[in-house]
Amino acid sequence: MASAKDRILDSFEDILIKEGERAATMDAVAAAAGVSKGGLLYHFPSKEAMVEGLCQRLEALTEDDAMKIGAAPEGAARYYVRTSHYVDSPLDRAIVAVARLVQQGHPAAAKAFSRTQDLWLAALEEALGSRPLAQAVKLMGDGLYYSATFFSGNAQPADVTEDEMEALLEQVDALVARN
CATH class of the missing domain: 1.10.357 (Tetracycline Repressor; domain 2)
Known part of the structure; x- marks a missing residue:
């Protein structure tokens, strides 16, 4: 199974491809990756970090x-x-x-x-x-x-x-x- 960090990047990438940059919010990426917002922030403290x-x-x-x-x-x-x-x-x-x-x-x-x-x-x-x-x-x-x-x-x-x-x-x- 992919690491949480990889799942987050995969989800970010997927949202960017399918819906564009505006849809790729921290909340949307966390939900798509199946991690809590805190889990996302642990790996990527900002959208720029993603x-x-x-x-x-x-x-x-x-x-x-x-x-x-x-x-x-x-x-x-x-x-x-x-x-x-x-x-x-x-x-x-x-x-x-x-x-x-x-x-x-x-x-x-x-x-x-x-x-x-x-x-x-x-x-x-x-x-x-x-x-x-x-x-x-x-x-x-x-x-x-x-x-x-x-x-x-x-x-x-x-x-x-x-x-x-x-x-x-x-x-x-x-x-x-x-x-």
Whole structure:
């Protein structure tokens, strides 16, 4: 079972994703996490402390993903583009929750979000040996992620078929080979 601290962060993240920052009150988070307000305050004495905790979570997950980029047997560019889908993973959830906080002007969230972007770009640049190539690959992946996280009027995620992904990855391979 997850620790109380993790349950609190999970609940905070969930409320941010589903209902937005205004709904993520201390009382709402405590209730969703199944802890008393005192229990929440023991781990996070303020809402800003929860924001910091969520930002730390995002940074840890991003650091792990950046290591995977550099070690990916299929190559860094393929890995980054292929994994640029919203699949409701812990990393995806942290990204969306922190993005909600960025939209509301939380400086710690903006810093964490910027660090996430920097870590991915640095991992790609190191693996690919070229900053412009790393930027191009990152922008492809970011575009896929953006498309996958925003829904059409029918509330269906914009998805890329397996055939479309393979065709895109062939283009990524060609771009990497040219460098």
